[in-house]
Amino acid sequence: MCRRLAASGVFRRFSGDSRGMTASTVAGLLSSEPTAKPRQELLLPRVSYLTLVTDKVKKHFLKVIKADDVEEMWFEYEGTPLKWHYPIGVLFDLHATNTVLPWSITVHFKTFPDGDLLHCQSNSVIEAHFMSSIKEADALKHKSQVVNDMQKKDHKQLWMGLQNDKFDQFWAMNRKLMEYPTEEGGFRYIPFRIYQTMSDRPFIQKLFRPVSPEGNVHTLGNLLKEMYPSAIPNDGEPKRFQVVIHGIEPLLETPLQWLSEHLSHPDNFLHICVIPVPTD
Amino acid sequence: MLEETFHSCCQLLLQQSEQLKDGWSWEPVQSLPVASNDADSITVDIVDDDDEDDGVCMVSEDSSQVLKYEYHILYSCSYSTPVLYFRAFTLEGRSLSLEEVWSSIHPNFRLRLQDSPLHTISQQASELRIDMAQCGGSSGGSGCPPEVLHPAPP
Numbered sequence: 001m002c003r004r005l006a007a008s009g010v011f012r013r014f015s016g017d018s019r020g021m022t023a024s025t026v027a028g029l030l031s032s033e034p035t036a037k038p039r040q041e042l043l044l045p046r047v048s049y050l051t052l053v054t055d056k057v058k059k060h061f062l063k064v065i066k067a068d069d070v071e072e073m074w075f076e077y078e079g080t081p082l083k084w085h086y087p088i089g090v091l092f093d094l095h096a097t098n099t100v101l102p103w104s105i106t107v108h109f110k111t112f113p114d115g116d117l118l119h120c121q122s123n124s125v126i127e128a129h130f131m132s133s134i135k136e137a138d139a140l141k142h143k144s145q146v147v148n149d150m151q152k153k154d155h156k157q158l159w160m161g162l163q164n165d166k167f168d169q170f171w172a173m174n175r176k177l178m179e180y181p182t183e184e185g186g187f188r189y190i191p192f193r194i195y196q197t198m199s200d201r202p203f204i205q206k207l208f209r210p211v212s213p214e215g216n217v218h219t220l221g222n223l224l225k226e227m228y229p230s231a232i233p234n235d236g237e238p239k240r241f242q243v244v245i246h247g248i249e250p251l252l253e254t255p256l257q258w259l260s261e262h263l264s265h266p267d268n269f270l271h272i273c274v275i276p277v278p279t280d
Numbered sequence: 281m282l283e284e285t286f287h288s289c290c291q292l293l294l295q296q297s298e299q300l301k302d303g304w305s306w307e308p309v310q311s312l313p314v315a316s317n318d319a320d321s322i323t324v325d326i327v328d329d330d331d332e333d334d335g336v337c338m339v340s341e342d343s344s345q346v347l348k349y350e351y352h353i354l355y356s357c358s359y360s361t362p363v364l365y366f367r368a369f370t371l372e373g374r375s376l377s378l379e380e381v382w383s384s385i386h387p388n389f390r391l392r393l394q395d396s397p398l399h400t401i402s403q404q405a406s407e408l409r410i411d412m413a414q415c416g417g418s419s420g421g422s423g424c425p426p427e428v429l430h431p432a433p434p
Contacts, residue, residue, distance in 0.1 A: 136359070144359075207357050
């Protein structure tokens with residue numbers, strides 16, 4: 001199942017397997033509760049956020065739901081409220097990666113689960129969250145020097161590029177965040193988050209360098225050995241987990257620096273999902 | 281700031297807090313070092329925007345409201361500095377939104393904060409809230425994500 005990647009940019013479509021789940025979008029089927037209401041099928045971009053791409057969904061359901069019954073919209077899959085502040089692709093890989101498409105999500109307009117979800121009453125909340133991830137990633141990569149050197153309009157350009165799905169506009173700025181001094185061999189630390197379904201802990205995020213002090217290039221395998229050793233089977237043991245980025249399993253020998261430059265989300269983080277191998 | 285420096289500064293804070301009896305405690309959270317202060321009550325007077333700016337707050341009696349603040353200081357590895365997380369509640373347990381928090385800050389100070397390039401106060405993700413619930417620190421208003429005071433640029 002491991003695939004070599006030909007991709008060279010966050011928004012480009014990857015070569016996919018026959019299930020189509022490695023494409024840059026995920027087919028979602030949104031229905032409101034109770035399920036008698038009309039359903040909507042959408043292509044959801046992996047790299048975006050649920051509340052950013054579901055305006056049409058909201059309008060669609062508002063036609064059939066009484067205004068009195070409408071509060072803040074939120075999404076749920078099989079009883080789990082979906083965190084809008086995680087990229088859509090991460091949510092899919094974590095919760096539904098080995099299920100039949102389309103991904104059936106339930107839309108709610110009442111009883112917002114305050115204990116589980118952040119409120120998201122406008123796009124500026126999403127923008128603030130997105131920009132704070134970018135800033136944190138740059139703090140790790142460049143001690144914030146690159147993002148601090150940018151002007152406010154440059155920050156805005158990153159956000160607008162994501163919001164309006166404008167690849168060139170986004171990358172005109174993002175390429176600066178992907179640079180590093182040649183003599184360093186990579187970023188200072190790699191911005192990553194490892195998500196696990198089998199734990200209360202939301203994600204693992206720690207400091208990790210792309211190159212060892214001796215000059216050895218760190219791989220995805222090295223990262224996992226350090227941060228989540230049980231994800232990798234020992235010799236002779238059966239594989240218990242899939243290590244998934246954007247819906248595919250990169251080879252564990254892939255250099256982490258390369259992954260960071262080419263497989264990060266627009267928020268500049270490498271979001272890595274460790275999910276149990278499906279038992280068919 | 282190095283993490284060891286953060287530890288020693290927290291110890292100093294805790295010593296001061298012991299003397300002042302103002303409630304700071306040290307709690308390890310999922311291997312993250314945290315110093316927390318629970319339920320520190322202060323009375324905040326809500327100020328009208330069109331008041332005179334002579335450094336004095338003019339307040340009418342029925343606009344005052346008692347707010348409860350809960351503070352947590354964590355060490356951020358990403359920024360290598362301490363980060364202040366806080367939540368504000370009314371006495372009924374309702375959490376204040378980011379807008380309400382901003383409006384409870386004196387206009388002069390608010391301007392200074394807003395000029396900062398790092399946009400100092402933001403609403404942070406629920407992950408920390410989960411960690412805080414695990415250390416048993418939070419009282420009431422369990423759902424609201426904490427506000428974060430971003431570290432100042434070095």
